[in-house]
Structure formats: C-alpha cells, structure tokens
Amino acid sequence: MKNILTIAGSDSCGGAGIQADLKAMSAQGVYGMSVITAITAQNTEGVFAVQEIELDMIKKQIEVLYNDIEISSVKIGMLSSSDIIKTVHETLKEFNAKNIVIDPVMISKSGYYLLKQEAIEALKDFLKIGTLITPNIPEAEVLASMKILTEDDMIEAGKKIKSFGSKNVLVKGGHRDDSCTDILITEDDRVIRFTGIRFETKNTHGTGCTLSSTIASHIGKGLEIEEAVKLGKQYIETAIQNSFSIGKGVGPVGHFVELYQKAGVQFE
Template sequence: MTVYKALTIAGSDSGGGAGIQADLKTFQELGVYGMSALTAVTAQNTLGVQGVYPIPLQGLKEQIDAIGHDLGTDTVKTGMLHSSEVIEAVSDKIRTYHFQNLVVDPVMVAKGGAKLLQDEAVEALISKLIPLATVITPNIPEAEMITQRKINTLEDKKEAAKQLIDIGAQSVVMKGGHEETNDVVDLFFDGYAFLELTSPRIQTRHTHGTGCTFSSAIAAELAKGKSLTEAVKNGKAFIRAAIEHPLGIGAGHGPTNHWAYMEQLRGVKR
C-alpha cells in the first residue's frame, strides 16, 4: 500500500476550525497521512483569538527533526509562522531535509482581526521562505502586504502574482475571498499562464479556516502526485464544498465542513 504523507508547520487552533487542526482534518479526508510541527498554541474560537503562546524555537526545530530523521514527507504546508526567527528556522529545516512540494500559506491576520505575523517577519518571509515555495496562497490583504501594492482589479492581482514569482515562488494562488464581488475568482499563475477559477460567492459567516483548508487541500493533492493545476482545482472544489455545507456552530465566524467534499464524492451523509 502506498502511504502519502504531509507535514503541516503551523499554529494550533483550540476551536478546531483553522491551523493545525484544519490541516490534519483535510489531509485525512483526502487520504493523506498527516503530521505536524506546532509553532504556537492559540486560545481561539469563532469569536476571535484570545491568546497566542509561541512554542520555544528549539521545540519547533526538534519537531521537524523528528519527521525528517524518521518518517519523511511528500509535501510540507506552512501556516502561522509568527516571527522572523521561526521563518528562518523552518526555512533552514526545509533545505536540510530537502523537503519537496512546499505550500506556503502566508498567515498574517486571523479572521477576527488578530495579527498573527509580526511586522519584522514579512522580510524574512520574502527572503527566506517564498523562494522555496512550490505554491504560495495569499489572500488579497496578504498579497498587498508582501508586494506593497494595492490590489483592486483582476489586472492588479495578475501583477501581484507576477511579483511573487519574481520573488522566487514557483507558482501562486491569489485567493479572492476578500473581494466584494458576486463571484469569487481564485487566480492561479504558474509563471507562464493564468487560470481563473471562478465560482458564485456563498453568503455565509461560517468561513473560519478557509485559507488553511484550501492550502492544505492543495498540499494533500501534491503529496499524491497530482500536477499543480490538478491540485489547485481539487483544492478549490474541496474548500467550496466545505463552505457550501456549513456546520453552523459557534456564535461568530464558524468553521467550514471538512467532510463535505468526500460526502459529495461518495454520495453519502454522515
């Protein structure tokens, strides 16, 4: 039996909708064995982030070493890397173990507005991690922060995507969830051609963890040997199903439904 493996390096979400928890749920649903290295523990629910407690840097390094020395991985997905020291450590470990298929989700701000990336860490993200990325998956505010340009139109998104390629990423998915449009346009750019993945916007407040889930679905598909284009298309289908069939829990921005996609494929309900 072939076992596909994925490592997520990110923060823990006690509410289970984003971060490590969302990543591992997504990996499991897509038939990939999930592993984790925690960068921080958060006290968090659908109403917001109540506290962030960083893991000691040595503890993070040893978690990644544990995977690199023994289990190995077919893909790595990064999420909340809150400081330049963490970004540099993660980048060094990725190079040390020659980890492939790196999906960088540049988590900067939580859904409720809490800052999850220190200002000084943006430069480390640009110089250390993005050049290692197979694909980077920023939303509009994150792309604006990295590229230092305003993004208002589709052409703006394309120019920002080109800039991210120039920084060193192999490909880019510019997520369109933050735009105020009737349709959501997620823009994929592989350095050669643009692909617009368009779907009607779903009106719901239950969108906590959408970015984590989308990027971890892409990572899972890459782990299984899918092409970049296939992985992005399947990731889009996964997150759309997760948003379209909400769990309806929590008083704020509720989590997405991580098992909806596979229910649709199997034609069964849990």
C-alpha cells in the same frame, strides 16, 4: 498512502490552523502530520492570545519526522516571528524538503495579527523555497506592496510575489466584492483563472488553511499544480457550502460532509 506535513499554529476551537489542516488532509486520503509553531487561544469570536513554541522544539519536531518518515509534501501556515520563519526555513533546507505549499498567514478573520511586522521581510525571503504560495488579497497586498482592486491587480501582485523566487503563486479572490475568482501564476508564467461560487454564510473559519492543505495533499499524491488547485477549489467550495455554526461567531467549514451525512448529523 502519502504522508503530508503541516507546519502551523494550533487553533483551540478546531476551525483553522493545525486542526483544519489535519481534517482537510484526512479528507483527501493522505496521512497528516503536524509541527506546531504556536498555540492560540481562540474561539468563533476571535483570537485572544498567542504563545510561540520555543525554536529548539520547532526544529526538533521537523527533524524527528524527516529522520523517520518519507514526507511527500509540506503545508506551511502560521509562522509568527522572523526567528520562527528562519528556523523552519533552515531546517527544511537541511532535509531538502519538497513540494512546499506556503499559506502566508498574517491576520486572523477577527483582525488579530498573527505575523509580527518585523517578520515580513523574513517571510518574503522564505517564499523562495515554495512550490506554491497561496495569499489572499490582504496578504498579497502586503507582500506585493500594492493595492488590489481588480483582476489585473491580482495578476500583477501574483507576478511580484513570484519574483521572490517561488515557482507558482495562487492569489485568492474571496475578499473581492464583485468576484471570487482565484488566479494562478504558474512556473512558466501562465495565468490561469479559477472561477468560484460565493455562498451566503458567515461560517468561513479556516478556509485558507483548508484550501492550502488540500492542494498540498494533492501535490503530494503526484498531481500537477493546476489539477491540485482545481481539486482544492472544488473541495473548499463544498466545505463552505456545508459550513455550520458551533458558537456565537464565525463557524467552521464542513471538512467531512460525507461522513457527517452517513452518521446522520443534522446542523441547525
């Protein structure tokens, strides 16, 4: 079994962040481990507070794992400040971390800013260690400093983000009204389209975390980027199709559909 590490924030209601990452990793048949960068107080209605973990503790979490365990890939999620970004960046470089998937988390679905404005430039510099960057359209617009309305815009933005030094960029199209096609810009500058199915549901909490963790899991198992993205896309579509409500707001996607079915769970 491959060991996959997530470095991200904790979501107290379990739909996104570290909790979603570990669920998605387990569903792919890998062993998930976590380095927590921040604690959030959130539920299905939104994020209400964030407390960052001290830098020394973030660094120590990474160090003890790499000193003991062979880590096949890393998924990066919420890094809320430039100091946290720099700490994670320097520590991963120290251990020659490989197969790094960066999901540049900036704003929660409820509109809470999870990345401080002053940290954007540090994030851009951090992207150069990424094997794959997975921004959604709002995140890609910030990173590429441009408006994205069309598929051609997505390609242009992806190429701009790739120019920061990362090997591959996947611009996710779920925020567009007319399409949910994702576009992969590969290391050799190929443009690959992954068409998708849009499901009518409000319960999409944790989709970005789940997709990036799934892709990281498959890369860690030795798959090429294109195949890993393809499998990630298939998994997240099934998870969205089987999403469910747990509160008053945006519910989580179904990470363990087959296990729920075997257990006889029925969602209203």
